[in-house]
Amino acid sequence: MKWDLLDDKFGRTYALIYDxxxxxxxxxxxxxxxxxxxxxxxxxxxxxxxxxxxxxxxxQKKYVPNLISExxxxxxxxxxxxxxxxxxxxxxxxxxxxxxDGTAYGGxxxxxxxxxxxxxxxxxxxxxxxxxxxxxxxxxxIKGIKFGGCVPPLTTSASSSNTDNR
Numbered sequence: 001m002k003w004d005l006l007d008d009k010f011g012r013t014y015a016l017i018y019d020x021x022x023x024x025x026x027x028x029x030x031x032x033x034x035x036x037x038x039x040x041x042x043x044x045x046x047x048x049x050x051x052x053x054x055x056x057x058x059x060q061k062k063y064v065p066n067l068i069s070e071x072x073x074x075x076x077x078x079x080x081x082x083x084x085x086x087x088x089x090x091x092x093x094x095x096x097x098x099x100x101d102g103t104a105y106g107g108x109x110x111x112x113x114x115x116x117x118x119x120x121x122x123x124x125x126x127x128x129x130x131x132x133x134x135x136x137x138x139x140x141x142i143k144g145i146k147f148g149g150c151v152p153p154l155t156t157s158a159s160s161s162n163t164d165n166r
Contacts, residue, residue, distance in 0.1 A: 001027045011124040012037075018046065018118035025091065025111055028120075032081045032089035039125035042093060044077035046118035051097055053107030061138040065110055072097035074118065075104060081122070082131050084140055090131055 001022050007013040016031065018024065032040070049071055054063030079093030096106040131140040 001031070003031065006121075011126050012122075013124070014122040016044075016118075016120040016122065018114040018120070020115050020117070021049075022114045022118070023111065024048075024114065024118065025093075025109065028081075028091060028093075029089055031122075032091075037081050037089060037122065037124060038083045040081040041123050041125065042077065042079045042081060042091075042120060044074065044118055044120035046074045046077075046120075047115055048072050048074060048097065048112045048118075049115035051095070051112040052110040053095065053097075053105060054110045055107050056139075063108055063110065066105070066107060068097065068099075068105060070099065071115065072099055072105075077109070077118075077120065079109070080142075082142060084131050085133065090140060 001016055001018045003014055003016045005012060006015055012035070014031075014035070016028075018027065028042070031037075050067070050069050051072060053066045053068065055066060056062075057064045075096040075098050077093060077095045079091060082090050082092070084090040091109075093109040094106065095109045095112075096104055098104050132143040133139070134141045
């Protein structure tokens with residue numbers, strides 16, 4: 001994997017270019033650790049020789065792996081780098097991949113090998129993100145974000161009663 005620092009005026013922006021055979025997750029975690037990245041967004045396009053997608057099973061409270069053992073186009077890669085409760089870089093990345101026949105598959109990126117390339121952009125946020133274990137889901141979710149000016153979410157009953165078209 002090759003990388004370059006594109007900008008460092010208001011947070012750092014990096015370009016990462018993966019080579020054939022590179023494993024995506026381990027390389028990205030190593031890079032995030034080396035650069036001390038925490039609150040960062042990640043995007044990318046490219047192709048994989050194989051990919052494992054995760055589907056979060058609500059009842060089991062864990063990701064169920066879906067292995068695709070063939071060449072796929074990486075249509076979209078979006079996610080973030082934050083810090084886990086121990087202060088280490090943590091990834092939350094989703095992808096959509098397309099097969100030869102045009103069918104698309106998506107989910108949480110568990111593992112992937114690049115072929116022929118992966119082009120990724122990482123943009124560091126000025127405010128670092130931290131994660132904590134959510135007791136309901138068992139997932140490491142972002143904590144400490146304060147949203148100003150938000151209205152309370154609508155409940156199902158309020159939504160359904162709010163359909164009067166006068």
